Amino acid sequence: MPKRKIELTHLKRMTDDTGIVEHALGNIPRRGEGYATDDNARALWLTCNWQHRIASDPAMRGEAEELQRLAEIYLSFLCHAQQLDGHFHNNYSYDRSPEAEEPSDDCFGRSLWGCAVASLNLPHPDSRFAAATLFQNGFRAAEMLKHLRGKAYTLAATSLLLSCNNELSHLPRFQNFIREQAPERVEALEAQLLTAYEQNADGDWQWFEPMMTYGNGVLPWALFHSYQVTGNSDALLIAEETLDFLIDKMTGEEGRIRPIGNRTWCTPDHCDHWDQQPLEVMKLALAAGQAYAALSNPEHYLSVIKRCRAWFHGENDLQQPLADFNGGCHDGLEPSGMNRNQGAESTIAYLMTELIYASSREKVLSKA
Template identity: 45%
Template structure:
């Protein structure tokens, strides 16, 4: 096995003995911004995916990071199974309303850890996180949280837990498809009246559900909505143009700027899964374009990544790239890279 084709130097720089720091000035960690549980779940996810390609010292390094992120998730999981998301640098929880997105991400990361980890103690920790969080799914109200939880449950079903979790999967997939039927029109094939952030996660969740059950209705909705998202996510050069955070997208207008790496990663996540499910080469081509966005095939025509550091700029605005390189953007790059590596290996 060859050395990892990506660097975890910046991830290691951002990680201390508590967890992964959320923000950076340039690539220097901004400790006063503290930690986000969202980022610990993303980091756990990225390390688990790249662990398949690592050996020796690199595998040991990834396992050390995995231990840190698992420990963080155990620490912030409340007695009721939910996860506190925002933690100050002095390790005190900040005031917040519980986040469905955070719960869903933690469910997905812990489910992936249950499947991928072979060490008994690490697996036991992942199972404990997942089982405590599972009862909280019923109270989730927002579609991105549903989608993450749906992917987590589908993965668990595919790896040996169908009877207990199939009703949960059917409920979550039903919520997403009902939402789609409520809002979709001939010229707006989407789950909500606005295209906002992390859009690709919703078709991805349904594709995961289809993969576990072969329910054709879920595949049809996933493909129809994903194809619509793809049409709105490229520019005139056919480079990826994610929905800008400064105003989002409605049938009447579309924000161009404050493009976020995480939105590109979520599109890559959806099209990679769609390619794996359908074999349609248009989805593989779109995954290639998502990867290209990080290397300069974007509206600013600038590379977003520092490959030697394994770091990614935080976004694109009118003046070009935001040179700060925080956790979310860096992990989005690393996850897009591993999605591409897996597609090339299929």
């Protein structure tokens, strides 16, 4: 089956020889606002996975080579951002100098995930070695994580490397490191997510926290990943329950996806619907994609992925497409209209949703 083409025009517009610029004015990069390691980790993840997916297709050789070039830029950024203690500094000015900040668990977890994906999927062995080295250097700092989303990304990354350990034979030292060090970390992080659920779930509130805020899909997504390693039936059950709960909270009239709004978020008493951000839709598609792979009744989750993709193309509360023909994506929906800016986070969220959708379609056809 021919692979679905990815439109890279805006991603390339936002990327220079340092990394991907964080913000845009319209579709023009706002260089004065600098870079975020968060976005470069996301971009590394996107480009690695899409390059790996199309690499065997001779008709897409040029696109695969361009994705590899971009991935190496983003990996280099992570190399620059990693500190001596293993953490990743997040915010950088346009001259590449670090801005003052407190360490971010979210940035750390996303960066580890990006490195894990790159260590498996980048085509050049020395690039895979670089990604593995960054992961290993950061691994020791994972025990200091305090926040759930950073823990979730780290859990998913470590579980991924364990479940794909045989694919690390080109990095024997790293392969042995994962075999020896990762199982204990996976069990500990999985237990922490399950404990958070037990402490906060109550009656009709099936969630890990007293309030649903941002990037919610990453929490059940991580448990689906850890289940593949631990076989913990509680992890699978809670992943499914919380994902179904999230789907319910993110479904509006006529079955359209309606992201949890970032003004006052969602509590047992009230769920805000504005403003709506593309990241929330991508994270829902991400969790649904993992559920599709893990559960025996996947059709429901395939429908969710389709509706997430449709949200970007106009099946949303404002009935306006956020994605454009250059592969860019507007930064969100507000009651007064669409945010016209096309920043890195939103653009990557859209392109990642397209990747999840394309991958899920291929899985359906392979089962037919």
